[in-house]
Amino acid sequence: MWGVGLAIYVTAVFHRTSLAVAGLEATERFDLSASQLGAFTVVQLLVYAGMQIPVGLLIDRFGPRTVLTVGVITISTGQAGFALATTFSAALGARVFVGFGDAMTFICVLRLVNTWFEPRRVPLLTQLTGSTGQIGSIVAAIPMTWALSELGWTTAYLISAATGPALLITLLLLVRDTPTERHHRGHPMSRLTLMSTLRASWAQPGTRLGFWVHFTTPFSASMLVMLWGYPFLVLSEGVSETVAGALLSLIIVAVVASGPVLGWIVGNHPWHRSTVALTTVAGMVVTWSAVLLWPGDAPLWLLVLMVVATGCGGPASMIGFDVGRTSNPPDRMASASGIINVAGFVATLVAVFGIGAVLDLATPGSSDDYSAGAFRLAMSVQYLLWGLGTLQIWRYRTIVRRTIGREAVDGGSTMLPLP
Numbered sequence: 330m331w332g333v334g335l336a337i338y339v340t341a342v343f344h345r346t347s348l349a350v351a352g353l354e355a356t357e358r359f360d361l362s363a364s365q366l367g368a369f370t371v372v373q374l375l376v377y378a379g380m381q382i383p384v385g386l387l388i389d390r391f392g393p394r395t396v397l398t399v400g401v402i403t404i405s406t407g408q409a410g411f412a413l414a415t416t417f418s419a420a421l422g423a424r425v426f427v428g429f430g431d432a433m434t435f436i437c438v439l440r441l442v443n444t445w446f447e448p449r450r451v452p453l454l455t456q457l458t459g460s461t462g463q464i465g466s467i468v469a470a471i472p473m474t475w476a477l478s479e480l481g482w483t484t485a486y487l488i489s490a491a492t493g494p495a496l497l498i499t500l501l502l503l504v505r506d507t508p509t510e511r512h513h514r515g516h517p518m519s520r521l522t523l524m525s526t527l528r529a530s531w532a533q534p535g536t537r538l539g540f541w542v543h544f545t546t547p548f549s550a551s552m553l554v555m556l557w558g559y560p561f562l563v564l565s566e567g568v569s570e571t572v573a574g575a576l577l578s579l580i581i582v583a584v585v586a587s588g589p590v591l592g593w594i595v596g597n598h599p600w601h602r603s604t605v606a607l608t609t610v611a612g613m614v615v616t617w618s619a620v621l622l623w624p625g626d627a628p629l630w631l632l633v634l635m636v637v638a639t640g641c642g643g644p645a646s647m648i649g650f651d652v653g654r655t656s657n658p659p660d661r662m663a664s665a666s667g668i669i670n671v672a673g674f675v676a677t678l679v680a681v682f683g684i685g686a687v688l689d690l691a692t693p694g695s696s697d698d699y700s701a702g703a704f705r706l707a708m709s710v711q712y713l714l715w716g717l718g719t720l721q722i723w724r725y726r727t728i729v730r731r732t733i734g735r736e737a738v739d740g741g742s743t744m745l746p747l748p
């Protein structure tokens with residue numbers, strides 16, 4: 330069950346990031362300005378974030394198998410549409426479909442993990458899901474670059490869309506919602522019940538703690554991988570294009586390598602989950618500060634430390650889902666995951682936008698030759714997000730620790746009995 334779900338999630342991450350290496354080709358094919366190119370990423374992220382809460386509710390109502398089926402069909406249709414699009418508006422519409430399908434993948438896989446594995450194994454498998462999924466972005470970077478240059482736009486994107494039918498058949502043949510049911514249906518929900526499910530999830534301090542952990546930890550890596558990493562490293566830190574590419578791949582290596590370690594710590598020491606998240610944020614703040622304050626170009630060893638610390642933020646974000654899991658009953662689990670998942674993508678959007686806006690303000694009239702000084706200022710936008718997130722993590726961790734107590738947390742529950 331998990332293998333099929335994971336294969337679908339790796340493919341979704343591949344589709345999500347498959348535009349990162351196609352910027353130049355897209356600019357030529359659709360005759361785009363820089364902001365139109367950026368719109369593809371922004372629209373996709375907006376759709377993804379906006380769909381998280383509805384998708385969480387749909388999973389609780391119709392089960393992960395059904396929602397995943399719709400997700401695979403939608404994302405493959407979007408990617409095929411992107412292959413065939415010849416105008417900016419058609420391509421943008423196709424990216425909306427990719428965002429919709431993508432939004433339906435991850436929390437379905439989390440739900441399958443929660444149903445099919447014993448609770449003590451769930452933290453590690455949740456981590457392995459998040460970390461292994463990021464391999465999709467390496468596939469998007471290397472083979473996709475080759476396919477675009479050797480096979481051309483339409484064939485490269487059509488081949489990538491063709492993974493959809495194969496995954497769909499495997500999904501329909503193998504995946505069951507629970508060991509006893511192919512389809513698990515929750516209770517039909519009126520608008521009132523939907524609202525009360527969301528309210529009940531959000532009322533749990535553990536859901537809020539999970540939200541802020543997911544807000545604070547992954548955005549720096551996502552912002553680097555999705556948009557600003559390459560220009561920052563080349564234009565501001567003076568590394569070659571090859572080294573910049575290698576450093577961005579190292580982020581994914583750090584994600585994949587640190588995931589199981591963090592998963593093990595979190596599974597064995599639930600009381601210390603928020604401490605692990607805060608330590609990871611501190612690692613990012615310290616290494617980023619050293620890079621940004623270094624006089625002139627930062628040395629390569631420091632850039633390596635910074636990207637590794639930043640990569641660890643991805644797996645640390647999974648702590649958010651784990652706290653959400655132990656703070657909600659199984660029939661509200663996907664809704665809580667949806668709420669928590671919105672946070673990281675909203676923080677990424679704010680970082681991507683904020684950095685672009687500061688770059689434009691600091692370098693008036695020039696869009697492709699930002700100075701090192703402008704980049705340093707722009708990258709400092711991240712401190713606002715880390716600062717807000719850290720305060721909120723501290724606030725809700727204090728509430729959880731005070732109201733629930735160590736024995737219950739170590740026993741696997743952060744659920745507060747509410748009226």
Ligand SMILES: N[C@@H](Cc1c[nH]cn1)C(=O)NCC(=O)O
Binds near residue numbers: 431588645647
């Ligand atoms: N935080 C990520 C997952 C992750 C784990 N390790 C690195 N990244 C996340 O929010 N995932 C949701 C998704 O759809 O990818």
